[in-house]
Amino acid sequence: MTLLSIKNLSCSITSKKEKILPLYDINLTLSKNETLAIVGESGSGKSLLCLSLLQILPSPPISIETGEIIFKGQNLLNLKDKELQKIRGKEISMIFQEPMTALNPVFTIGEQIVEMLLTHENISKKDALDKAEYLFERVKIPFAKKRLEAYPHELSGGMRQRVMIAMALSCNPLLLLADEPTTALDLTTQAEILTLIKELKEAYETTMLLVSHDLGLVAQYADNIAVLYAGEFVEKAPARELFSAPKHPYTQALLATIPILDKPKNLTAIKGHIPQGNERLSADILKSPELYLQRGCNFAPRCTYALKKCFDETPPLFSLNAQEQVRCWLHEK
Amino acid sequence: MKNKTALLKVSNITKSFPIPSSFFSAKKQTFQALDDISFELFEGECLGLVGESGCGKSTLAKVLVHLEEATSGKIVFKETDITHIEKNKLKSVRAEIQMIFQDPFSSLNPRQSIAKTIQEGLDIHAIGTKAWRKEHVRNLLQKVGLESDLVSKFPHQFSGGQRQRIAIARAIATSPKLIICDECVSALDVSIQAQILALLKDLQIENNLSYLFISHNIAVVQYMCDRILVMSAGRILEILPSANLQENAKHPYTKELLKAVLSPEFKQENDTLKKESVDKELRNTNGIIDTGEMLASNETITTGKTTNIASVKDKEIALNISGETAGSLKENAGLQEKKTENEKKEQAYTMTNSFACPFYPRCPQALAICETHVPDGKNFQLGHGMQTVFCHLYD
Numbered sequence: 049m050t051l052l053s054i055k056n057l058s059c060s061i062t063s064k065k066e067k068i069l070p071l072y073d074i075n076l077t078l079s080k081n082e083t084l085a086i087v088g089e090s091g092s093g094k095s096l097l098c099l100s101l102l103q104i105l106p107s108p109p110i111s112i113e114t115g116e117i118i119f120k121g122q123n124l125l126n127l128k129d130k131e132l133q134k135i136r137g138k139e140i141s142m143i144f145q146e147p148m149t150a151l152n153p154v155f156t157i158g159e160q161i162v163e164m165l166l167t168h169e170n171i172s173k174k175d176a177l178d179k180a181e182y183l184f185e186r187v188k189i190p191f192a193k194k195r196l197e198a199y200p201h202e203l204s205g206g207m208r209q210r211v212m213i214a215m216a217l218s219c220n221p222l223l224l225l226a227d228e229p230t231t232a233l234d235l236t237t238q239a240e241i242l243t244l245i246k247e248l249k250e251a252y253e254t255t256m257l258l259v260s261h262d263l264g265l266v267a268q269y270a271d272n273i274a275v276l277y278a279g280e281f282v283e284k285a286p287a288r289e290l291f292s293a294p295k296h297p298y299t300q301a302l303l304a305t306i307p308i309l310d311k312p313k314n315l316t317a318i319k320g321h322i323p324q325g326n327e328r329l330s331a332d333i334l335k336s337p338e339l340y341l342q343r344g345c346n347f348a349p350r351c352t353y354a355l356k357k358c359f360d361e362t363p364p365l366f367s368l369n370a371q372e373q374v375r376c377w378l379h380e381k
Numbered sequence: 382m383k384n385k386t387a388l389l390k391v392s393n394i395t396k397s398f399p400i401p402s403s404f405f406s407a408k409k410q411t412f413q414a415l416d417d418i419s420f421e422l423f424e425g426e427c428l429g430l431v432g433e434s435g436c437g438k439s440t441l442a443k444v445l446v447h448l449e450e451a452t453s454g455k456i457v458f459k460e461t462d463i464t465h466i467e468k469n470k471l472k473s474v475r476a477e478i479q480m481i482f483q484d485p486f487s488s489l490n491p492r493q494s495i496a497k498t499i500q501e502g503l504d505i506h507a508i509g510t511k512a513w514r515k516e517h518v519r520n521l522l523q524k525v526g527l528e529s530d531l532v533s534k535f536p537h538q539f540s541g542g543q544r545q546r547i548a549i550a551r552a553i554a555t556s557p558k559l560i561i562c563d564e565c566v567s568a569l570d571v572s573i574q575a576q577i578l579a580l581l582k583d584l585q586i587e588n589n590l591s592y593l594f595i596s597h598n599i600a601v602v603q604y605m606c607d608r609i610l611v612m613s614a615g616r617i618l619e620i621l622p623s624a625n626l627q628e629n630a631k632h633p634y635t636k637e638l639l640k641a642v643l644s645p646e647f648k649q650e651n652d653t654l655k656k657e658s659v660d661k662e663l664r665n666t667n668g669i670i671d672t673g674e675m676l677a678s679n680e681t682i683t684t685g686k687t688t689n690i691a692s693v694k695d696k697e698i699a700l701n702i703s704g705e706t707a708g709s710l711k712e713n714a715g716l717q718e719k720k721t722e723n724e725k726k727e728q729a730y731t732m733t734n735s736f737a738c739p740f741y742p743r744c745p746q747a748l749a750i751c752e753t754h755v756p757d758g759k760n761f762q763l764g765h766g767m768q769t770v771f772c773h774l775y776d
């Protein structure tokens with residue numbers, strides 16, 4: 049069953065110099081219970097994708113230009129603020145990279161979680177407090193009751209992330225957006241938190257959009273993976289396929305740059321750098337799509353397989369089968 | 382490495398910082414950031430240092446380059462004791478021991494041109510003539526893979542990877558023997574990270590450099606290094622050759638760290654098809670857990686933990702949380718108990734550094750002696766190398 053589908057979503061960033069598209073023509077579907085990972089390097093647009101789902105983009109300078117976000121049959125982009133607020137935090141919730149930015153430093157974490165429960169659920173304050181305590185136990189926060197009285201800065205990074213998870217799960221969301229949920233944490237804490245998220249996700253039957261730059265992480269925790277490069281999907285595949293037989297030259301190159309524990313290999317660096325500034329897609333293409341078609345593959349300057357065609361014509365996403373899609377001329381059918 | 386000459390020999394280094402007295406009690410307390418650190422770094426070697434945040438990696442780096450002074454112990458560099466070196470001699474040591482930091486932006490002066498930044502060390506140490514220095518800077522830029530005519534540009538005009546190249550150029554400008562790399566690729570994207578690692582490897586061979594390579598990323602450390610130091614809570618727990626870590630690691634803490642490494646490979650056991658576990662079948666559809674079913678499931682899932690599930694269960698039903706399962710509930714309750722126990726121990730530890738083995742609060746194999754007696758280092762021959770383990774299991 050499809051829970052979420054994003055169709056032709058494009059966002060723009062307007063600056064004095066130019067107007068670019070940090071996300072262009074994003075299409076994806078998430079089925080119930082699925083964990084879909086979005087991977088990409090810094091600036092590829094992962095966080096913007098999450099923020100546009102919740103429509104909490106910093107606007108200006110960023111705005112959604114085109115597309116639909118269909119959640120449970122309705123287009124979120126057509127909803128009024130009030131209706132959206134009901135969905136945010138209740139049916140769709142989010143875990144951020146740095147929990148400190150999402151928690152209010154002047155309120156105790158108990159106050160914050162109770163507040164959240166009271167907004168979304170029709171329960172008494174006493175019940176909300178009980179539930180908050182229960183949730184803290186659920187995310188394995190020791191001394192749960194006492195910890196409710198703590199202020200965010202009094203907790204360790206790992207504990208804060210647990211609080212975030214408790215809050216994100218407090219209203220039984222159907223969809224959980226996790227943007228780099230463990231990047232700020234230590235290795236062993238990361239492992240604990242990831243196991244916790246996975247366990248809770250399974251118990252609560254939550255669907256998850258997991259955003260990460262860490263291919264190791266998504267290999268272990270995602271069912272399906274979509275690789276984002278400079279605002280466009282270049283490959284979508286089940287985790288098994290993506291790691292055993294990556295199809296897109298960028299995915300292949302990315303995997304070749306990462307050392308693997310106890311499997312010595314020579315690392316091959318990718319030459320050049322990610323498109324930046326005016327190398328990014330200009331918003332002009334929204335008005336004249338033929339400009340987009342002539343731009344060429346955006347990985348071409350760094351690709352070892354690039355042909356002349358790659359610089360002159362933009363490859364579409366080719367479907368290899370029901371599950372795998374690749375944006376590369378080498379896979380043209 | 383046939384005949385190993387120690388370039389750097391660190392013996393029993395400690396470093397303590399005072400804790401503000403209001404924190405715990407009126408009594409003056411100190412926090413032991415480094416506790417009895419001893420190791421050797423050989424000429425031409427890349428020695429890795431891994432450990433979690435706050436374990437003292439960066440403090441050790443700073444002590445080695447004299448940005449912090451050791452409280453006690455001895456540092457010998459090229460057979461000279463540099464532990465308490467006079468100010469005027471410090472300069473020459475600094476030329477030979479350089480450092481590259483994690484964040485290339487904050488470590489570069491934003492108001493200084495690239496030329497000036499790289500040349501600074503040469504100026505301070507008065508190396509070469511003015512004309513030579515200028516030429517040298519251009520060569521260095523080329524060496525780190527940047528256009529030599531970028532010299533007049535400023536740090537903000539470069540990307541993260543380029544800035545790290547500049548920091549590397551600055552570090553090698555004075556022809557050092559040893560470079561301490563503190564998380565120097567951690568802030569970079571993986572595609573850039575590999576470029577920088579390759580550059581460091583090339584420079585090492587070309588200039589017969591040694592590195593102390595500090596990172597939380599064990600796979601990267603393994604890729605770069607010959608041997609690895611594993612550190613926790615200010616102490617070295619294990620020193621071992623970097624090959625086949627999973628097979629060779631002996632210390633329970635090292636094993637725990639290695640278990641947490643996430644490899645970019647597909648593992649069969651993560652396949653969704655396999656996830657048809659007992660609890661899924663027992664899941665209730667309307668969100669309220671049926672007590673009868675819970676008891677049944679309790680029988681099917683043996684956890685062996687003796688926690689009173691009834692209270693949790695009541696709460697569960699009262700709060701009407703959907704999708705909960707008896708099995709995981711019970712298990713969690715058990716884990717909870719263990720965790721709380723550990724948390725108490727850890728808290729006690731962080732306040733006083735009171736455990737003889739830093740891993741004691743979390744160690745699954747801990748013995749009674751581990752709480753009170755500091756384990757000695759035991760040596761093991763491993764291939765051509767030597768492994769040292771600080772753990773009572775190997776007494």
Ligand SMILES: Nc1ncnc2c1ncn2[C@@H]1O[C@H](COP(=O)(O)OP(=O)(O)OP(=O)(O)O)[C@@H](O)[C@H]1O
Nearest residue numbers: 061070089090091092093094095096097106109261
């Ligand atoms: N508030 C903003 N104003 C202007 N540009 C922005 C803003 N936020 C993001 N961007 C730009 O949008 C693009 C995508 O950013 P986004 O934060 O989604 O990247 P990301 O993939 O999440 O990267 P990271 O891995 O670093 O978190 C980048 O080019 C970024 O510079």
Ligand code: SF4
Nearest residue numbers: 345348351358376377
């Ligand atoms: S389309 Fe061409 S340039 Fe782009 S990834 Fe494929 S081969 Fe490389």
Ligand code: SF4
Nearest residue numbers: 738741744751772773
């Ligand atoms: S010394 Fe004891 S507590 Fe420490 S790692 Fe070894 S067995 Fe565990």
Ligand SMILES: [Mg+2]
Nearest residue numbers: 094095096227
């Ligand atoms: Mg981001």
